[in-house]
Amino acid sequence: MLSDAGAGTGIGQFARAVIAALQVADIRPLILESGDRVMQRSQAAKLLAAARPWRRVAGARAQGFFIRDVFREAQVFFDIHKRPMPIALPGPPAIMHWTYPLPLRVIGWRNLYTVHDVLPLDPAIPSPVNGPRLRRLLEALRRSGGDFATVSGAARMQIVERMGWPVDAVTACHQAVDVVGMANGALPAGLRRGEYLLYVGAVEARKNLHRLLGAYRASGIATPLVISGPDGLDAASIDAQIAATPGAIRLGVQPRGTVLQLLANARALVFVSLAEGFGLPVAEAMALGTPVLAANVPALAEVAGDAALLVEPLDVTALQRALITIDGDAPLRSRLSALGLERARHFALAPYAQRLLTLYGMA
Structure with a gap:
């Protein structure tokens, strides 16, 4: 199963290429979506919803599962609780391939996170991403039992060196290029x-x-x-x-x-x-x-x-x-x-x- 976070970005393009590649292999992945926004909520209501310390339970859809506002809520949940937000999915345990290191984990599943780079951890490289927060997130995902993949051997060495992880903690898988369209x-x-x-x-x-x-x-x-x-x-x-x-x-x-x-x-x-x-x-x-x-x-x-x-x-x-x-x-x-x-x-x-x-x- 895959997450749809990052749609419309380079991360979204990566996710679409993963889906296309799996379909070539006759595998139809299920997609976790952020759900329908049935009603508008105040900022305070959104904060209270995100702060709930318990797990979230997904609903089923034809193409996979959905949890309302799950990607946004997970970010706030992590800032408050300092751990990835647990979610429960129906069906037997499988593999959850997070196409970006989101502060989420599926209970009882193998959680695999693609880390595209850790450039924000290098003070010499200009980046709008909060480097210390990224480091805390990656450490939390690893403590929660997550596995990690990345998109090049260079990125793999960058990750293990910057994070101080063993070299076998991250797998380099490159990525696909899909120029259809x-x-x-x-x-x-x-x-x-x-x-x-x-x-x-x-x-x-x-x-x-x-x-x-x-x-x-x-x-x-x-x-x-x-x-x-x-x-x-x-x-x-x-x-x-x-x-x-x-x-x-x-x-x-x-x-x-x-x-x-x-x-x-x-x-x-x-x-x-x-x-x-x-x-x-x-x-x-x-x-x-x-x-x-x-x-x-x-x-x-x-x-x-x-x-x-x-x-x-x-x-x-x-x-x-x-x-x-x-x-x-x-x-x-x-x-x-x-x-x-x-x-x-x-x-x-x-x-x-x-x-x-x-x-x-x-x-």
């Missing part, structure tokens, strides 16, 4: 196939956009640099720099089909983050045959293998040279495209399904 989108007006460079992701400091924009200005490249994604930490400052950069275009959040069209039709994806747990846009671009310029940080280097042009993200001069290279070297782009398509086979649904079955002890 491209037919539902179109390129935004003014963009033409192969005639723009692309960044996809949150507009925030951790993504190194300040240095990328500086390198782009210094490069003298005429090819537009398109930046697509939601506001994140320091978005206002980055937007000001975009406005001051000729050729830079900010699109904002786009529908999934449009994002896939942007990725498939870019001259290259440029993804030079300071740190990542996985780097989904890199894997998606490779699956769509788009060349990739990526930072040489551990997770991105692991995901890309030898199928991307890697660069030191803190070196603006190196970023400038790499932009000029990826923009102007068509044979290199063709080679990276072919290598990327081959590398992306590792992240296809069927191989990922087999990794999941091994993780679940069902292989």
Whole structure:
């Protein structure tokens, strides 16, 4: 069974890929949903509901189970009681795959939590997430008997080192790339196939956009640099720099089909983050045959293998040279495209399904 928390986000995309992979393996997972909000409640009533120290009991639905406001209540429950909120589900014990480390546990089941990264525990990496609270949550989940998976070997080492856990406490399973849905989108007006460079992701400091924009200005490249994604930490400052950069275009959040069209039709994806747990846009671009310029940080280097042009993200001069290279070297782009398509086979649904079955002890 899976949770639906994080719908509409990168976590939501991860959950949808898990579901698609399991369906490839002829497994229909049940979904825990947060239930119907039948009536509006006051803030005080919501707080009192969340503070109840006892377990919550799920109701059944055709696709799984639901508990009203369970994901929101669990956060408040954890802050008050310092432990994950217990929930009871009908039926025999099974595996609950939490697609994000939520402060919840299913009584009597195996609780498996995917931790995508622990970057908020690194004071050198800008993050809006409360690092000390994340540490307390992960420790509480482990004390409650939870198992842990993550999305890359780099993230696994990051977790065990930052948390001080033994190396066998976390399993690296990578994740799947599901690029179905491209037919539902179109390129935004003014963009033409192969005639723009692309960044996809949150507009925030951790993504190194300040240095990328500086390198782009210094490069003298005429090819537009398109930046697509939601506001994140320091978005206002980055937007000001975009406005001051000729050729830079900010699109904002786009529908999934449009994002896939942007990725498939870019001259290259440029993804030079300071740190990542996985780097989904890199894997998606490779699956769509788009060349990739990526930072040489551990997770991105692991995901890309030898199928991307890697660069030191803190070196603006190196970023400038790499932009000029990826923009102007068509044979290199063709080679990276072919290598990327081959590398992306590792992240296809069927191989990922087999990794999941091994993780679940069902292989």
